[in-house]
Amino acid sequence: MSMSGIAIATQRLDLFYGDFQALTAIDLQVPEREVTALIGPSGCGKSTLLRVFNRMNDLIDGVRVSGRVLVGDEDIYAPGADLLRLREKVGMVFQRPNPFPLTVFDNIAFGLAVHKLAPRREYDMIVEQALRDVLLWDDLKDKLQRSALTLSLEQQQRLCIARVLPLKPQVLLMDEPCSALDPIATLHIEELMQKLKQEYTIVIVTHNMQQAARASDRTGFMYLGKLIEFGTTARIFTQPAQELTENYISGRFG
Amino acid sequence: MSREHFQNMLREVEHELVSMGEMVVAAIDRSVQALKHVDKAEAEAIIAADAAINCKRWDIENKCVQLFATQQPVAGDLREIVSFMDLVSNLERMADHAKGIAKIVVMHDQTPLLKPLIDIPRMAEKAGAMIRKSLHAFITQDVAAAKAIIEMDNEVDALYEQIFRELLTYMMEDPRTITRAVYLIWVSHNLERIADRVTNICERIIFMVTGEICGN
Secondary structure (H helix, E strand, O other), X not given: OOOOOEEEEEEEEEEEEXXXXXXXXXXXXXXXXXXXXXXXXXXXXXXXXXXXXXXXHHHOOOEEEEEXXXXXXXXXXXXXXXXXXXXXXXXXXXXXXOOOOOEXXXXXXXXXXXXXXXXXXXXXXXXXXHHHHOOOHHHHOOXXXXXXXXXXXXXXXXXXXXXHHXXXXXXXXXXXXXXXXXXXXXXXXXXHHHHHOOOOEEEEEOOOXXXXXXXXXXXXXXXXXXXXXXXXXXXXXXXXXXXHHHHHHOOOOO | OXXXXXXXXXXXXXXXXXXXXXXXXXXXXXXXXXXXXXXXXXXXXXXXXXXXXXXXXXXXXXXXXHHHHHHOOOHHHHHHHHHHHHHHHHHHHHHHHHXXXXXXXXXXXXXXXXXXXXXXXXXXXXHHHHHHHHHHHHHHOOHHHHHHHHHXXXXXXXXHHHHHHHHHHHHHHOHHHHHHHHHHHHHHHHHHHHHHHHHHHHHHHHHHHHOOOOOO
């Protein structure tokens, strides 16, 4: 956690996939313990930007990044940055729930073992707390040895969020976390985000504008790799400063 | 559990609305007290304090606009937020009537009241009670109570008529009383309008709960 109340900051961030420039001069400050939503039409760079924050893009050939990206006070693209440590600090939840084909219990214990975060005798307690944090404990406390793949999609997605929490991340990145869920499950996950933001900074990418409006405190609108506008969600959805933003959020294009 | 966050935001606006209602009741009460004592300084203070009520109104409206923009309210939630907006504008107008009474106090300058106040404080008390009851009915979504409060308006109207007739006799007896008699008629007219606005709130409660717009 930084002194400034800013969880993530980018400065003149450019990103290229080979010759293609996917992000241009992004200056963004994500406040701590808020939900920040990135919206924009397909291909605008919002998922690319999200993946910058835990260097997931490194896995793609020909990616080049310039500018600075600070998570807390740490420049995550500085030479010698510790990737394992970064991904502890910045957890990620994906579009389709992707639990490991293990039991509910082991899905959460897995990260503890990999990162050697706690002695085994504490696992029971940590698993319980993680499941409580995502409001799954009451449903699953008697089913901890079941395969996670037998859960409903919503429960699987909650489990995927729970799985990240014992690593004590500072930031949770969520890439379209509700697009595989039905509308009611979607609202449940949004409600969960409101609860989690009391302890975590959340950045969510969504193509569902209404979701950004409902569930976020700040919204960034992206278009053709640029951050067109960033501000409180209340302002963006009532008085956007840019015509492009207004046209997008009122459904005139995209 | 569903949309708890949104429900909390609705309750928050509701809470602010009630506190605005209390501000309005206080303004009415103060204005009639100021009249009773022809207290010009107090009247000026009431006129100045109206700005705070206006601010509160815009603040609540702004929150409602944000809820429309961000929460996509439908059905009962939609009717509730529409009702919030309607209530604040009615409450704000009531405060203007209280300010109107304070202005009449200022007009009196150094001249004493035409007569001791009897029915005007009664009217004010009834109007204030109607506001409080209507806000309670709003929070408890009590349609029966809302309908009963609409009936109370008849009592206020009757008092208004009584005051009007009484002052008419003063004016007929002695035309030099006309100015001060008209001042008091204006005061009672302000109070009568306040009670009318409470009936608007009550009709809005019926709309909020049942979805029906009640015409007369």
